Amino acid sequence: MESQDLRKAGLKVTLPRVKVLEILEKTKQRHMSAEDVYKALLESGEEIGLATVYRVLTQFEDAGLVSRLSIDGGHAVFELEDGSHHDHLLCVKCNRIEEFVDEVIEQRQKAIALEKGFDMTDHSLYIYGICRHCQ
Amino acid sequence: MESQDLRKAGLKVTLPRVKVLEILEKTKQRHMSAEDVYKALLESGEEIGLATVYRVLTQFEDAGLVSRLSIDGGHAVFELEDGSHHDHLLCVKCNRIEEFVDEVIEQRQKAIALEKGFDMTDHSLYIYGICRHCQ
């Protein structure tokens, strides 16, 4: 019952919001661009405008329902937020995305920010390479 | 004699290329956007088109003379390549950029790539926060 998730987030329960959430929950690709979501909606018979998809994804991000990856130079990619922070490995050939968590790196980042007098608000780490399947 | 640097890189020695290189070498700001370089050229009396600035910066990147940072959501930023890899801290208020090197993080990244079967080609790490001056 994702209507509850929406209401909890202070968002009115509208068809576009319910459908976008459904797509994100049902898809095989955990990481989707706005365009991907838009196309998936069309395929599932929902004619929801791309502008609305962007709006809804941004609202979901603000509400903590999804998180946004900003990949090198390209378009943003969204994923359902599951509460566990992680970073990403990207295959430069097939665009496969894998996830990882590394506490050592997380700690070092905090230490570096402290050392440099920064109040760290966020970080972004991407490892680019050629995946097993592509090499 | 930056003409030599250009020739070594297989690039013809043209006025735009020489001037862009000069700007990058003389500027106080180590990190400059294409627009910044373009404006600095204008201020120094050189009427070089923005498209040329983009082209030249990309060629310099390919030649290993500069490197490009892809900052979250914004425009690209370029810096003269000095052979020493480093990552960046960015102030979300004043856009100040600081640099750091952390061997522990570098090593962990390699280990993670290996673990996941990736042949690592690159990585990008940005720490966002509020700098000393802005907090």
Next chain:
DNA sequence: AATATAAATGAAAACCTTTCTCATTTACAG
């Protein structure tokens, strides 16, 4: 030094992703 030719440039148009505008539709509180 003059010439030929491939490469580089400038200006403007095109591109691509994302955001905005605004008229219309919708959710939902009363």
Next chain:
DNA sequence: CTGTAAATGAGAAAGGTTTTCATTTATATT
């Protein structure tokens, strides 16, 4: 059921970057 604020769709606009193509320039050759 009604009124009202919020959400939507379509298209325009934004903002950074790349492309196109006619013109200019660097440099190898005479």
